[in-house]
Amino acid sequence: MSKVIFVLFSFCLVYSCGTDNTPLPVLGKPKIKDGQEVPHYIPDFSYLSQDSVFISNDFLKKHIYLADCFFTHCPSICPKVTKQMLRIHDAYKDNDQVKLVSFTLDPKRDTPERLKMYGDNLDVDHDAWYFLSGDKEETYDLCFEFFITAMDDELAPGGINHSGQIVLVDQEGHIRSFADGTDPKEVTRLLKDIKKLLIEIEAKN
Amino acid sequence: MDDASGLKNVIPSLLDNAKILDDTYSLACTVKNGHPPSNLQLEMPAFDHLTEIEISNIVNFIRTDLNGKKPISILDIKSQLNLCKQRNER
Ligand code: HEM
Numbered sequence: 118m119s120k121v122i123f124v125l126f127s128f129c130l131v132y133s134c135g136t137d138n139t140p141l142p143v144l145g146k147p148k149i150k151d152g153q154e155v156p157h158y159i160p161d162f163s164y165l166s167q168d169s170v171f172i173s174n175d176f177l178k179k180h181i182y183l184a185d186c187f188f189t190h191c192p193s194i195c196p197k198v199t200k201q202m203l204r205i206h207d208a209y210k211d212n213d214q215v216k217l218v219s220f221t222l223d224p225k226r227d228t229p230e231r232l233k234m235y236g237d238n239l240d241v242d243h244d245a246w247y248f249l250s251g252d253k254e255e256t257y258d259l260c261f262e263f264f265i266t267a268m269d270d271e272l273a274p275g276g277i278n279h280s281g282q283i284v285l286v287d288q289e290g291h292i293r294s295f296a297d298g299t300d301p302k303e304v305t306r307l308l309k310d311i312k313k314l315l316i317e318i319e320a321k322n
Numbered sequence: 323m324d325d326a327s328g329l330k331n332v333i334p335s336l337l338d339n340a341k342i343l344d345d346t347y348s349l350a351c352t353v354k355n356g357h358p359p360s361n362l363q364l365e366m367p368a369f370d371h372l373t374e375i376e377i378s379n380i381v382n383f384i385r386t387d388l389n390g391k392k393p394i395s396i397l398d399i400k401s402q403l404n405l406c407k408q409r410n411e412r
Pocket residue numbers: 191192193196332333334336339340341342349352353357358359360361362364365366367380384
């Protein structure tokens with residue numbers, strides 16, 4: 118009997134019984150594109166990076182990416198979310214398939230030079246993690262497409278009220294997973310979801 | 323951060339921090355008034371809405387629980403806060 122259990126157990130180790138192998142869902146409400154209903158996708162954008170080059174969703178189609186919305190002066194949740202983005206950065210900085218993208222909600226202060234300095238102070242690989250700045254209102258709208266709310270609020274610390282999700286986007290611009298970036302446990306799950314998405318892509322090729 | 327470890331060179335760690343280990347440095351003043359940016363663009367926000375007792379609790383939590391140092395009395399905290407108010411020190 119114990120032999121049977123042992124064999125079953127080893128089988129499970131190899132084939133990971135119990136982990137669920139269902140693919141990640143495509144999240145969000147469907148949109149209408151050219152008269153057809155299509156799953157939610159991130160609309161076109163083109164923003165300036167910390168190296169003053171334009172990064173667009175078209176460029177990101179070669180990669181999967183993790184997105185968040187933040188600003189360097191944010192005294193409340195951003196440092197926590199940034200710390201979790203760093204975890205993902207440290208895990209994937211050498212994997213060109215995975216990029217990190219942080220949109221600043223305060224482009225007036227967060228110029229590319231400043232964002233470069235911020236990245237330097239975080240010890241990040243500037244080819245793995247893009248800090249993007251563009252038009253402020255457009256950024257608020259874009260963050261909303263990632264299901265991240267952002268609005269000016271005098272009462273909020275730093276003057277901007279926003280949520281701290283980290284969002285996983287696939288090569289087609291669909292949102293496949295997200296986590297509350299202030300919660301390390303959720304981000305541990307997100308790290309697993311990234312792996313899952315990479316396996317899904319691998320299987321397609 | 324929850325674990326007091328800061329954020330790389332953006333926000334300093336509260337563990338093994340030279341200023342916190344230095345008894346001539348007033349942590350109470352830093353909590354109350356914030357900290358100007360030094361290495362970078364960011365400054366630490368002031369927590370000037372805190373009472374002296376709250377500041378004392380924070381300072382002593384950081385000293386004892388996080389750094390294994392002796393607590394300092396509320397009277398010492400009070401006089402530090404008076405001094406940094408006079409000098410408008412951060
Ligand atoms: C009650 C909690 C806090 C305590 C006890 C504390 C303590 C300190 C201390 C002792 C310093 C000077 C350390 C050094 O120069 O090595 C400092 C600097 C700083 N703190 Fe805080 N801090 C607290 C909360 C925060 C928060 C919530 C933030 C940000 C949102 C923050 C951001 C900073 C920054 C940006 C600096 C200046 C870094 C530089 O030198 O450029 N601190 N803090």
